[in-house]
Amino acid sequence: MAGQGNGNTSGGHRSRHDWVDFAKGFCIVAVVTMWVVGEMQGYVNRGEAGWLGYFAVFAKPFRMPDFFLISGLFLSRVIDRPWRHYLDTKVVHYLYFFVLWTLIVVPATWLLGHDTPASATEALTDLAWRLYDPFQMLWFVMMLSVYFVATRLLRRVPVWLLMPAALLLMLFPLQTGIYHVDRFGVYFGYFYAGHVFADRFFALADWARAHRRRAVAIVLVWALINGTLVKLQLTESILATTVLGFAGISAVVVISALVSEQRWAGLLKYLGRTSITVYLGFYLPMIVLVPLLRGSAIGQQHSLVGTLALVGCIGGAVLMAEIARRLGLGFLYERPSWARLAPARSAPASAAAAVPPVADEDERRQPA
Template sequence: MMHSVEGVERLAGAHGWLGTVVDFARPFRMPDFFLISGLFLARVIDRPGRVFYDRRVVHFFYFYVLWLTIQFAVKAPGFVADQGLAATVERYLAAILYDPFGTLWFIWILPVFAVTVRLTRKVPPAIIFAIAAGLEISNIQAGVTPENVLGYTALNEFAARFVYFYAGYWAAPLIFRIAGHVADRPLAAVAGLLVWGLVNGTLVFSGLATLPVVSLLLGFAGAGAIIAAATLVTRLGARFTPARAFQFLGANSIVIYLAFFLPMGAMRTVLLKTGVIDDVGTMSALVTLAGVTGPLVIWWFARRFGLNFLFSRPRWARIERPADRRQPAGMQPAE
């Protein structure tokens, strides 16, 4: 939604109603992603090296490089025209090695987070958490820019986001217990979500959400709210078909993350050039919808026409031995 809205608003030169939703979600959209990602790290953190690095490094690196290459192939004519061939190649290599690219940076940094946790797992967790929280509060991106530091995106995002990933890993048992309480007390959970929404919105639209400590607390509160809402949707899914649709999207979210830029960009171009819709908010909503559903169509075509490697890791892109796996050898889904 953020990429869809900001792209439409930039090109249309106007602010739409969906931009308000994006602003509301700004304090928690990435914290909840990384906290939830950290929840499941304990499954592999102490496994043998080839198992851990296959599932937490090679796995994500494969999809990152593949879809980075696809993005560059699509955007190469514009890049070359603006920057030249040499600069385009240099930017591509930098995006692989140390300066993750645009819409895929969070996939690049997930292995970095996982390896950091593995290498520090014998350090008392409270110490790691305190350091990570300090990095988030320090807001180092104010002094780290493309002009003075290589890999500034990676440095900024590591400092701002690692605390949530580590908290998901460290506090996973507590978080799952809280999710269980939400499932048992849905009405109380809904009331809590309403209070959280009021507080989050008040701080965002008063300009206080980005203050040190406040941003950290809002990140954790929002991540908790997303987990609570997801738990309620899961419970509702047993009786309500639309909720099952959300469950399906969540289970296959990596497909959407990897491929959304293609249908998003196509829909944005069509709407802006045809002018069939003049409301920027509605236009942004349709572009967002295309960014969510379009990748599922691409996924269906990939599976039907022998392009499984786009979303499933092939046998050659593995370092884990078949004997180490709990599932049969072959393709490993992106999710």
Template structure:
């Protein structure tokens, strides 16, 4: 199974492959936990019409939660961007498109009856078809990744600085069309492209943090104070400020992941990062069911605790679904079957080994 953002060894970096994968997995683990937390907390608070102590954590992570995820997703693109188009599209477009189709269908299967009660079955059918134009629910990330991969390859002959400046301008322009694909592309492409363009600098940052942990910790403390202060003052959404906070937060998560990998602490985050696509695809079901149960029964009166439990249930529940799928031979839920590969697996494997 290939997780979100393939992580082969990068021949241009001098640190060991194991160490590099370790910190990237930690960073991705932090990211996916923050994503699940955001959906869980906001969902609970919306349904309960009140906020809890988890709300502050979600607000703190907002400036960098998705920027970091996209930046990491672009890190290893220099390894594969020069592949011929057929192989490239297979790995970077068909791969994610397959999971989107499978899981948008599953999500509609669970939500169709409720939607039909409100709008009728004909409208549900149109909504399903529309989901291939307008990303559905939590799945917009893997809908957008293939777009980023294709745009980056199409523009690789253009001056990189010009592309980066255009991407940064799109982020600061705050374009709002109502179409998720366009709006999120404009808001997020600069981070993905930065991961691709500045990969050497990102790994250099990780190496420096690994070599100077005390300095790294001091930097993290300073960043946390600045990030939290700007959010508290209501300045984090300002133009240019949001861009800077996005990059600063991404650097902070990279540094945190490096320090955790160096100390071999919190391996659960590394595990979550290794299986980020499993969590991302499946967390909606245990999250929603746990939220509904807790709010209806009111066995946990504190909204903050409800949000925390729902977050944990979303993460653990998605991993349970994954293991159940493997035992029931429903691997197709998390692994792309050979029938949906354009380039045979053994060919792709040989290419990866050559890298």
């Protein structure tokens, strides 16, 4: 397929792909920031969420587009594998965690006093509905499985035809009332672009490393333009959102390539490698921490409250995963054998250690 990339770069050294981990780490922080700000009851709209609110608004055009694009970067390596293996690693894998964590998070929010159903019938109805209309952040996990199937089915369609069609779906969203259909076009263009233009994004990362001064200058110009347009509220149109989405993705690639080799970048790379674990686990700590902090003596110090909540819910998600594994509850983060369509392929010990269990199982086997 013309223009389709496989994510390989010459040399095959781990450092050449470190920017992917950094980019995912940066985006998971941006996504959690958005949810923390939202839990602070829309303070960002009144300028009362401190630096966290400004960052959430600044990152809005690209935080989820970047996540979806990165999810498609390595797809060309496995897209032609047998259907049984493909469905196991690209569909069942994500649906397992989507269903499991729906059954965990939704009842947990009821126990914490959020929209508690009045009866067992209402509770079962709500849970069933959430398997169709995902609860809060879980829509991302569910839509990944949809995008993987769609891309496999459409892999013979020429890029020059499918990419414009995907962009049109973004610019003219469907409104059928069917959740999966209406949601499909919102981010599919980014996911598909990550798949078919993977080589271009890896080449952009290589260019940034080779031309650091020009890359820094371009990032500064982008930050100024993005920040100005956000400040002037000129990013709400779908066309502007799409353009700024791809511009922001490119900027994140450049920034990640420039700084991913620095020692201080290790934390964000770690969060990138554990991004889905963080994504699944941050919500419950967040809905506990934010009210506690807002009701404390520092409740009016919005930047401090937001910062502590952000650190606390990300740290809480990582801690929950570690405790679960130590208690023999690894099935919360690693798919058991009974939930597989095909036997798991063995991965090198180094690769298995580098990638979290709930990450894409094919991603664990990417050459370092």
